[in-house]
Amino acid sequence: MIRLVIAIASLLALLLPGSVSADPADVAASARGVVRVVIVGSDGEESFPISHGSGFAISANRIVTNSHVIEEARNDETLRIAIIPSEGDEVSSARILAVSPRNDLALLELTGGLRLPRLTIAGGAGQDSGEVSAIGYPMNVDRAQGLDIGDVLKSQPPVKSRGFLSGARPSRQFDTILHTAPIARGNSGGPLVDSCGRVLGVNSFGADSNGSDAEFFFAISMRELLPFLRENGVQPAVNSLPCRSLADLDDEERQRLAREQEQARAAMSARTSEARDKRERARLEAEMAVMEEREDIMALCAVLLLIGFGAALFAWSARQKAMSVDDYAEDDDDAAALGWFTNERLFAIAALIAAAAFVAALALWFSRPGLAEIDRRVDAAMRDGEAPDTTGQQNPIAGTYLCSIDVARSRITGAQSEDLTLEWSADGCVNSRTQYGFAKGEWNRVFVPNDEDAVSVNSFDPQSGTYRSERYLLSRSQMARARRERGGYTAPGCETPDAAASLGEKQEAVLGLLPGRPNERLVYKCELRR
Missing domain, CATH: 2.40.10.120 (Thrombin, subunit H)
Known part of the structure; x- marks a missing residue:
C-alpha cells in the first residue's frame, strides 16, 4: 500500500x-x-x-x-x-x-x-x-x-x-x-x-x-x-x-530570437510599405511638376516663336523699304541715304531680335524636363528626410560597456553574480590585458584555472552588446585533460599580430573536451558608457 x-x-x-x-x-x-x-x-x-x-x-x-x-x-x-x-x-x-x-x-x-x-x-x-x-x-x-x-x-x-x-x-x-x-x-x-x-x-x-x-x-x-x-x-x-533547466532556457532563447526576427520582418515590411507609399506620392508630385514645367516651357517657346516670326516679318518689311528708297529716291541723294540707313538699321535690329527669339525658343525646347527627370526627382524625394545611419554609433566595436546580469536568460546554479565593466577594443582585447580569440564568427576566451575544477568560456558580441559566461563543472580526470591541453599553448598578449585568430585556433583543443552543455550560463546585457 x-x-x-x-x-x-x-x-x-x-x-x-x-x-x-x-x-x-x-x-x-x-x-x-x-x-x-x-x-x-x-x-x-x-x-x-x-x-x-x-x-x-x-x-x-x-x-x-x-x-x-x-x-x-x-x-x-x-x-x-x-x-x-x-x-x-x-x-x-x-x-x-x-x-x-x-x-x-x-x-x-x-x-x-x-x-x-x-x-x-x-x-x-x-x-x-x-x-x-x-x-x-x-x-x-x-x-x-x-x-x-x-x-x-x-x-x-x-x-x-x-x-x-x-x-x-x-x-x-x-x-x-x-x-x-x-x-x-x-x-x-x-x-x-x-x-x-x-x-x-x-x-x-x-x-x-x-x-x-x-x-x-x-x-x-x-x-x-x-x-x-x-x-x-x-x-x-x-x-x-x-x-531552471538549460533545455527550457534554450527553448526560450529560440522563442526570443523568433520574436525578434518576426518584429524585424514586421518593421521591415512597415518600412517597405511606408517607402512604397512615399515613392508613389513622390512620383505623382514629380509627374505633375514635370508636366507643368514642360507645358510652361512649351508655351514660352510658342511666345518666343511668335516674337521671332513678328521680328522676322518686320525685318523683311524694313529691308523692302530700304530697297525702295534706294530705287526711287534718286532725285534727293541726302533723303535717300537717310531713308536707306534708317530702314537698314531697323532691319538689323529686327533680324537680331528674330534670331535671338528663335535661338531661345530652340534652347528652351531642348532643355525642357523629360520623363527621366521624374525618376530623378522621386529618388531625391526618397533620400530627403532619411535618418543617418547610426549603427556604428549605437554598437561601436570599441568602448567601455556596463554589463548587467540578465536573470531571465541566465542559469545561475552557483552564487549570484554581480554586474561587471567591460573595456572592449576593436582587436578583442578586454580591459587592456586579456586577449579574446576569434573563431567561427565569435569572440571568446577559455579559462582553465588550476585552483578550481571548472572551465569557463566567456564570449562577447559587440554588435548586440551581449556578454556570456558558461561554466563547465568537470571531474578531476576531465580537468586534468583540459589543463594538459591548456598547457600546450601560450595565450598571446594584447596587440600581438594576429592574436585573435591565433588564440581562436588554439582554444579549439580545450573546447573539444567540454560536454555538450554547461552547468551554468550567465548572460549579461551590456550598454555603452556615455
Missing part, C-alpha cells in the same frame, strides 16, 4: 506543471564535493576504519556532516577522522570545528592539502514538491559490491538516488524535509540536492516501518543549516533563484 502511494505521488510530481527533472550533469557536478567521512582507529601498529558516513564541502576545506557520524571520534581522542574524496588518491584528515547535537549537524575542517569543490545552497522559501537526489555512501551498496571495511579508505564515486519531496515538517525538535530519495546507513551527512545540484538539506535518518527498509527519509533543512554555518563563521554560497 505504501509503495502504491509513493508511486502515485511520484507520477503526480512528474505531471505537475513546472516540475523540473534532475539534470544528471548538475547532480554529478555536486557529487564532486561529496566525501566519505571515516572514523579511523589504531591498535598502535595499523590504522583501521571503524565506521563511516557522508559529508559535503561547504568551502574548499570545510565539510558539513551529521553530528552522529563523528560522535565516536568526538568522545574518544584515540580515534581520528579521515576524509575520502570521490576522485583521486588523496586521503585527508579532518578536525572538528563545531558540533550541534540538537539538530544533528557538525562542521569539519581539513588539515591536509586537499581542496574540494564547494556545493551551493538553495536559499529562499523551502520547497514542498519536486524531484530531488540524495548523494552519499550507503553501506548496503558497499556490501552488495563485496567491499569490506578496508575498502572505504579508497576513493569511490558516491551513490546518487532520486526521489521527490514530500513536504517540510519538524522532527526530533528541529526542522526537517521529508522525501523519498532512498538513503541507508552511510548516507548520513550527505546532501539532498535539487534539480540544479543545489543543497536543500542534510540527510540524517529514515522513517521506521516495523523493521523493513524505510520508505520515507528525513533531511535537515536549510532553516537549521544556514544559522549553524553562520554562527561558526562560514559564509556559504547561497542561490535563491528558481531552478
